[in-house]
Structure formats: structure tokens, C-alpha cells
Amino acid sequence: MNGDEGDPGAFMDRMILESHPYRVLEGLTIAAFALGARSGVLYIRAEYPLAIERMRAAMARMKTKNLLGENILGTEFSLDVRIVEGGGAFVCGEETALLASVEGVRGMPRVRPPFPAERGLWGRPTLINNVETYACVPWILRHGAAAFAALGTRRSKGMKVFSLVGKVLRGGLVEVPMGTTLREVVERIGGGVAPGRVFKAVQIGGPSGGCIPAALADTPIDYESLAEAGAMMGSGGLVVLDDSDCMVDMALYFLRFTQEESCGKCPPCRIGTKRLREILERLCAGRGGLADLVRLEDLSQQVKEASLCGLGKTAPNPVLTTLRYFRDEYEAHAAGRCPAKKCAALVRYSISDACMGCTICAQRCPAGAIEMRPYEQHAIDSSACVRCGTCREVCPVAAVHLEDLRCP
Amino acid sequence: MPMNRKEIITCTINGNPVGVPPGTTILDAASTIGVFIPTMCFQAGLEPTAACRICLVKDEAANTFVPACAARAEAGMRVTTENDDIRRVRKFTLELLFSDHVGDCEAPCRLACRAGIDIPLVIRRMVESDLEQAVHALIESAGSADDPCSTCESECEKACRRGRHDAPLSIRHLMRYVWEFGVESGWADSVTPRASSERGKRFRCSMGGLKKGELEEFLKDASPAGRIEPAREPAEGYSNLEARSEASRCLQCDCRKAQTCRLRRHADGYGVRQRAYPPEERSRFRRIRHHGIVYEPEKCIKCGLCVAITEGKREALGLTYIGRGFDVEIGVPFDGTLSAAMATTAAECVGACPTGALAFGQPFETPCSWEAAGQRRL
Ligand code: SF4
Ligand code: SF4
Ligand code: SF4
Numbered sequence: 001m002n003g004d005e006g007d008p009g010a011f012m013d014r015m016i017l018e019s020h021p022y023r024v025l026e027g028l029t030i031a032a033f034a035l036g037a038r039s040g041v042l043y044i045r046a047e048y049p050l051a052i053e054r055m056r057a058a059m060a061r062m063k064t065k066n067l068l069g070e071n072i073l074g075t076e077f078s079l080d081v082r083i084v085e086g087g088g089a090f091v092c093g094e095e096t097a098l099l100a101s102v103e104g105v106r107g108m109p110r111v112r113p114p115f116p117a118e119r120g121l122w123g124r125p126t127l128i129n130n131v132e133t134y135a136c137v138p139w140i141l142r143h144g145a146a147a148f149a150a151l152g153t154r155r156s157k158g159m160k161v162f163s164l165v166g167k168v169l170r171g172g173l174v175e176v177p178m179g180t181t182l183r184e185v186v187e188r189i190g191g192g193v194a195p196g197r198v199f200k201a202v203q204i205g206g207p208s209g210g211c212i213p214a215a216l217a218d219t220p221i222d223y224e225s226l227a228e229a230g231a232m233m234g235s236g237g238l239v240v241l242d243d244s245d246c247m248v249d250m251a252l253y254f255l256r257f258t259q260e261e262s263c264g265k266c267p268p269c270r271i272g273t274k275r276l277r278e279i280l281e282r283l284c285a286g287r288g289g290l291a292d293l294v295r296l297e298d299l300s301q302q303v304k305e306a307s308l309c310g311l312g313k314t315a316p317n318p319v320l321t322t323l324r325y326f327r328d329e330y331e332a333h334a335a336g337r338c339p340a341k342k343c344a345a346l347v348r349y350s351i352s353d354a355c356m357g358c359t360i361c362a363q364r365c366p367a368g369a370i371e372m373r374p375y376e377q378h379a380i381d382s383s384a385c386v387r388c389g390t391c392r393e394v395c396p397v398a399a400v401h402l403e404d405l406r407c408p
Numbered sequence: 409m410p411m412n413r414k415e416i417i418t419c420t421i422n423g424n425p426v427g428v429p430p431g432t433t434i435l436d437a438a439s440t441i442g443v444f445i446p447t448m449c450f451q452a453g454l455e456p457t458a459a460c461r462i463c464l465v466k467d468e469a470a471n472t473f474v475p476a477c478a479a480r481a482e483a484g485m486r487v488t489t490e491n492d493d494i495r496r497v498r499k500f501t502l503e504l505l506f507s508d509h510v511g512d513c514e515a516p517c518r519l520a521c522r523a524g525i526d527i528p529l530v531i532r533r534m535v536e537s538d539l540e541q542a543v544h545a546l547i548e549s550a551g552s553a554d555d556p557c558s559t560c561e562s563e564c565e566k567a568c569r570r571g572r573h574d575a576p577l578s579i580r581h582l583m584r585y586v587w588e589f590g591v592e593s594g595w596a597d598s599v600t601p602r603a604s605s606e607r608g609k610r611f612r613c614s615m616g617g618l619k620k621g622e623l624e625e626f627l628k629d630a631s632p633a634g635r636i637e638p639a640r641e642p643a644e645g646y647s648n649l650e651a652r653s654e655a656s657r658c659l660q661c662d663c664r665k666a667q668t669c670r671l672r673r674h675a676d677g678y679g680v681r682q683r684a685y686p687p688e689e690r691s692r693f694r695r696i697r698h699h700g701i702v703y704e705p706e707k708c709i710k711c712g713l714c715v716a717i718t719e720g721k722r723e724a725l726g727l728t729y730i731g732r733g734f735d736v737e738i739g740v741p742f743d744g745t746l747s748a749a750m751a752t753t754a755a756e757c758v759g760a761c762p763t764g765a766l767a768f769g770q771p772f773e774t775p776c777s778w779e780a781a782g783q784r785r786l
């Protein structure tokens with residue numbers, strides 16, 4: 001079982017493992033019975049100690065009740081399940097890397113085919129599935145496949161758990177039938193964005209997924225529609241973005257993540273994501289140009305094509321989708337402007353004549369960028385300012401503004 | 409999948425039908441009909457890793473790129489091994505590799521030499537005390553049996569990297585010493601100069617300007633002595649001892665594998681531009697040596713062959729990957745030495761390494777032709 005949930009902001013598997021350990025173990029046991037497998041491995045990332053503890057306790061209880069172990073319920077069927085703790089590498093969520101990690105070698109993906117079903121753990125045929133998949137199995141057996149298939153859309157069946165985070169009023173884990181639109185999830189379930197803010201986009205599928213703009217919010221959540229929009233379901237991370245979020249910065253955030261988590265085996269991913277990251281960093285720092293947009297596109301396409309495993313093949317998705325839907329923001333960055341006023345190097349804080357000289361900002365500024373001048377209008381030394389935003393938050397008369405560095 | 413020994417899988421490669429037993433890789437299937445597919449991280453007898461991506465071919469039936477070294481031929485596959493699209497992807501991978509590759513295929517002195525003499529190779533042979541080979545290297549690379557140095561302004565010395573430290577090598581004296589030796593010993597007559605079309609047209613990776621600390625990397629293994637001038641009449645040139653001492657000042661700026669490097673050969677074949685994807689900052693060149701083995705990590709493409717070899721041959725220490733992602737490196741565990749890591753497999757690893765990352769440096773000096781043939785002057 002693949003419980004190496006590594007996407008930033010995703011904790012669906014964790015919730016299931018911690019809250020419904022028996023459901024997962026039951027699903028796994030049924031799968032083993034169907035295949036005639038005699039041993040099962042729960043691969044859970046070590047960062048989930050509570051999940052591991054609860055799974056251990058559940059396994060121990062099932063053993064005492066003869067629901068696991070030798071001759072389960074007096075039948076011929078025996079199943080030995082053990083837990084392997086993951087060492088914290090994102091790439092070990094890739095199934096062949098996960099299997100390597102269980103074998104005790106370096107977690108690097110290998111080429112498929114042969115798929116694990118043919119040659120998996122220790123060279124033996126192996127069934128490997130995600131936590132959520134196994135957790136669905138008992139329900140399906142109890143209610144029948146038809147009942148499960150009745151949920152969802154024609155091609156994407158069943159339910160899907162999402163981890164709804166970001167700029168929504170009510171974040172958390174939500175389970176919806178496939179085919180629900182993004183708008184329903186964001187607005188009806190999540191309660192929409194904060195008052196005064198504008199819903200801008202969702203990043204769906206974590207670092208391998210893509211960005212879908214608010215204009216396409218009526219896209220139903222199913223595998224095909226998401227793929228069409230350039231995103232993917234992935235593990236089910238759903239980050240809501242509003243107008244204070246910068247799309248270039250967001251692409252950089254996810255790319256930095258995959259770049260750091262690349263295993264380093266193949267050059268397109270190892271070096272390509274690094275070069276992509278450098279270009280994005282250049283743009284966010286105001287040192288980029290329009291030619292960088294072309295470079296980004298070209299590199300992204302080729303990294304997708306040439307990488308060995310899913311990590312590299314999907315790493316450029318956030319870049320490609322934001323480029324596709326928010327090209328104007330990239331162009332603005334190339335000209336040295338961040339429209340969302342998010343990229344620290346492209347904005348500055350300034351104090352207007354609304355300032356009443358209360359000195360609070362000067363007292364609180366961690367960088368000493370504001371000189372204390374009681375009862376006078378204060379001013380910010382932009383070269384010393386670290387763009388923390390504290391002054392704006394503490395100013396009682398809202399005299400501190402964010403503005404473009406280049407063209408105020 | 410039941411394996412029937414008599415079963416034969418039929419697919420097409422570049423339009424030609426090929427029948428192979430199940431389990432045969434595309435690479436092997438292609439070789440049965442004489443189709444060559446380039447590889448770097450593949451070596452027969454080792455498990456293919458599909459890491460380097462240079463062997464990508466296209467399965468037209470599935471419209472996907474697959475690594476020929478690892479992917480097995482399947483019934484119904486329609487494989488194309490070379491077209492513009494495939495060349496583009498291979499070139500892309502190579503250009504990315506070069507964006508993270510630091511080294512000079514050819515030394516600055518040689519690039520400056522109007523005759524194209526492989527100066528560092530000639531000097532290496534001198535240091536190895538193999539004067540006969542030095543003569544060969546000189547005449548072959550110069551492409552002529554006439555001494556070009558006698559009428560030259562020593563452009564090589566102006567470019568010599570050692571000049572940034574103390575003083576350039578006295579290349580002109582050294583080359584003239586070898587010329588004369590060749591003529592006097594008669595060895596010069598047995599050498600065929602290489603046709604000029606073979607020279608100078610190859611892809612050349614260059615480090616560009618040196619970074620801080622890089623000159624020191626080069627200096628690590630060279631003689632610290634200052635430049636030696638011929639003690640006798642300058643026209644008479646170096647004595648044997650002087651020539652040898654001066655030669656050992658050379659920093660060996662070129663790449664030890666310049667002729668055999670597969671990365672360079674592919675770069676030639678795919679028209680690679682070294683700086684197609686310029687890095688924000690290039691890495692710092694390092695040269696690690698131990699008992700004749702030279703390891704230059706910035707030339708390593710992380711193909712994993714050396715790791716697989718030391719592992720397969722049960723080296724007690726062996727080589728391993730260290731770190732991950734962009735920062736991954738091949739290294740010796742527990743800060744061991746190179747020769748300890750490859751106690752029994754050094755030759756195999758160096759031979760397998762597709763680039764100049766692992767190479768043999770100067771072997772231990774052995775008294776040979778230098779003294780034996782050098783009755784010249786002492
Ligand atoms: S794509 Fe990235 S993570 Fe996957 S094998 Fe290549 S380097 Fe490793
Ligand atoms: S943004 Fe932060 S560092 Fe800059 S002036 Fe305001 S408080 Fe000081
Ligand atoms: S390793 Fe190959 S490409 Fe690199 S410097 Fe040496 S010969 Fe040139």
C-alpha cells in the first residue's frame with residue numbers, strides 16, 4: 001500500500017490512515033485474498049507517526065481476532081502485513097521508487113514496463129495501490145460495484161477526497177462525487193474567498209498538477225476534463241488562489257518543490273527543472289525578459305517528453321498551465337512588474353500623507369527601514385526594507401501602501 | 409505471462425520487420441538488423457537503467473518515446489530510431505547535460521597553436537618517459553613532418569593556463585626538443601601525419617574563465633618549480649633532465665578522454681550548442697586524484713555505470729550516489745579514497761565511464777624509452 005503522501009498541503013491519506021485504519025486493512029486483505037498474496041506491506045511516510053501508531057494498533061487487534069496472520073478465520077488464507085516507514089523522499093511516492101525503498105536500496109524510479117504487477121517487490125508480481133483505493137474496496141464489496149459506479153460521471157466513477165486549502169473561508173478535507181464542478185467545491189463547500197477578494201484560480205493535483213483559472217471554474221472534476229485543462233487529479237490537493245496570489249510566484253513555489261525532490265537519475269528532470277527554476281526566479285526577481293517566456297515553454301515541453309518517471313513528466317505542469325492561462329502576468333514580470341504585488345523584489349512599501357506620525361511602524365519594523373519622526377510623515381528606506389509587510393499591518397490609518405517598484 | 413521458448417515477437421524497426429524472442433530489448437532487436445542506437449548509460453551485462461535518455465526512440469504505434477536500452481520489443485510495435493523529433497529530444501538532453509558540465513575537451517595551448525599540436529598529450533608522454541609516443545603524438549596532431557615551432561611566435565605560451573600562476577610552460581622548447589628527438593632517432597619517419605580534415609572540427613566543451621579556486625585544482629598535481637630555461641646555448645635547447653622537469657609543470661588542462669568521450673561524440677553527432685541552456689552559475693571544477701585515478705565530478709553525467717560495476721563486483725567500499733536531485737554526486741562512501749573504492753575495478757570503471765569524469769592520469773613513471781633511446785644529450 002502506498003501511503004507516501006508527499007504533496008505539500010495534502011493530507012487525505014493521513015486522515016484515512018488515522019481515522020479509518022480498519023477500512024484500509026480490510027481493503028488490503030480483500031485484495032490479497034483475491035490475488036492469493038501472502039504478504040502485504042504498508043508503506044507510510046515516517047512524518048505520520050500517529051497514522052503509523054494507529055495502523056499498528058489496528059493490525060495487532062486484527063491479529064488477536066484472527067483477521068490477519070495465519071489461517072484467517074480458520075480458512076487456508078494467511079496474510080502477513082508489516083509496516084515500512086518512508087524516509088521522507090517525495091519521489092518514493094512513485095511506485096517503482098517505493099518498491100526500491102522497501103527493498104532497502106536508493107529510492108530511484110526505474111523504467112516501466114515491466115510494471116510492478118509483472119515484476120515488483122523482490123522481483124515478484126506486486127499489487128500496489130494508494131490508501132484511498134484500498135479504503136474504497138470494503139464499501140464496494142458491501143454495496144456492489146453498480147452502486148459505486150452510479151456515483152460520479154460516465155468515465156470517472158466514485159468519490160474523491162480533496163484537501164481544500166488556500167484562500168477559502170472553509171478549508172479542510174472534502175469528499176465529493178466525481179463530476180462535481182470546481183465552482184461547487186470552492187464556493188458551496190469552501191464558502192468562497194474572503195470578502196473583498198476575487199477568486200482567481202485553483203491549483204489542483206499538487207506540484208504535478210496544474211492551475212485552472214476562475215473562468216473555467218465550471219469544469220467538472222473528473223480525470224478527462226482536468227487533463228484537458230492541463231491539470232490532473234493527482235493526490236487531490238486543491239489550493240484556492242485569489243487576486244493577491246501571483247501566478248509566477250505560485251509556479252515557482254511548486255517547481256522549487258519538485259526540483260528539490262527530483263531523485264537526480266535522469267538529466268531532463270535533474271537539470272531541466274533546475275534551469276526552469278532559475279528562469280522563474282529570474283522573473284520573480286525582475287531580472288527576466290520576454291525571451292524567458294519562450295525558454296520556459298520550450299524547456300517545460302521537453303522536460304515532460306524526455307523525463308523517465310512521473311515526477312519529471314509532470315513537474316512542468318504548473319508552469320505550463322499558468323503560462324497558458326495567465327500569460328499576461330508573466331509578461332508583466334518580464335517587464336519588471338508583479339500585478340498581484342507579491343514578488344518582493346518587484347514591489348516597495350511607501351507611506352502616504354495620511355500618516356499621522358504615530359511611529360508605530362518605525363517601532364515595529366524588523367529591518368530598521370523606517371526612521372522615527374514623531375508627528376511627521378514617515379518614510380521607508382526601500383533598500384533596507386525586507387518587504388515583510390508589518391508596517392502595513394500595524395498602521396492605524398492605513399497610510400502604508402504597496403506599489404510597483406519600477407512604475408509607481 | 410507464459411514464456412514459450414519458441415515464441416517470436418514481430419515488430420518493425422524503421423519499417424523493417426524484426427522477429428525476436430520475447431524479452432529482447434529494442435536496442436538488441438535493432439542490432440540484429442544492423443541499426444545503431446546511441447547509448448551512454450548502457451553496458452552489456454549490466455541491468456539497463458534508462459537514466460541518460462540518449463537512447464530514446466519512438467514507438468509510433470503508441471506515439472511515445474521509449475528508452476531502447478530497457479524497453480522490450482513488443483508485438484505490434486512500430487519503432488523509429490531516428491528522425492527530426494528524436495534527434496531534437498536527444499539533443500535537448502545533451503544540451504542540458506552540457507549546461508551542467510565543466511571541463512575543456514581541448515587545452516587552451518592547443519587551441520592557440522596554429523599547427524593544432526596536441527601539446528598536453530605530447531607533454532604527458534614526455535612525463536611518462538615515453539618519448540617515442542611523444543614523437544608520434546606530435547607529428548600526428550601537427551599533420552606534418554616539418555617543425556612548425558621554429559618559425560612560430562609561440563601563441564601557445566600566451567594561452568598557457570600556467571601563465572596565470574607563475575609563468576607559462578616553455579612549450580616551444582619542449583616541442584622542439586621532441587621534434588629533434590624524433591628526427592635524430594628516426595621515429596619521425598614511421599609516423600603518418602593525420603589528414604588536416606580530421607583535425608579541429610570537433611565539438612569542444614570549454615570552461616570559459618576560471619572561477620576562484622579552480623587554478624589551484626589544476627596546480628594540485630603539477631610540479632611547483634618555476635619555468636626552466638635551457639642552461640646551455642638557447643639554440644641547443646633543453647637537456648633531457650630540463651625537458652622532463654619543465655614538462656612536469658604542465659597542468660594537463662585538456663580532457664583525458666577527449667578522444668573516447670561518448671558525450672563529446674554525441675555532441676558532435678547532434679550539433680550540440682554548449683551554452684543552449686545557460687546556468688545561472690556554473691559549478692566549480694574539481695579534480696580528485698588518487699594513485700593514478702583521476703575523478704573530475706563536474707564531468708560526471710550520473711549515468712551510474714561505475715556504481716553498478718563496483719556493486720556487481722562486490723567491491724568492499726565501492727562508489728555510490730550521494731545526495732539527490734540537481735546536487736546528486738557520485739562519491740566514495742565514508743570519505744574513502746578513489747583507489748580504495750575501486751580496488752579491483754578501476755580499469756573497468758574507467759573504461760565504462762562514458763565521459764572524462766573517471767580516467768587514468770599519468771601512470772607511475774617508469775624508466776623506459778626516455779633513457780634507453782635518449783643517448784642524445786645529458
Ligand atoms: S524524472 Fe526525475 S524523479 Fe523521475 S527518474 Fe528522472 S530524475 Fe528521478
Ligand atoms: S515592509 Fe517590513 S521591513 Fe519594510 S518598512 Fe515595512 S515593516 Fe519595515
Ligand atoms: S568529458 Fe567529454 S565533453 Fe567533457 S571535457 Fe571531456 S571530452 Fe569534453
Ligand code: SF4
Pocket residue numbers: 520521522523524525527556557560561562563564565579580583
Ligand atoms: S610554438 Fe609550436 S606548439 Fe606553440 S603555437 Fe607555435 S607551432 Fe604550436
Ligand code: SF4
Pocket residue numbers: 515516517518527528567568569570577579657658659660661662
Ligand atoms: S598548462 Fe599544459 S595543458 Fe595547460 S595550457 Fe599550459 S601547456 Fe597547455
Ligand code: SF4
Pocket residue numbers: 707708709710711712713714715738757760761762763765766
Ligand atoms: S563517474 Fe562516469 S561512470 Fe560514474 S556515473 Fe559519472 S559518468 Fe557515469
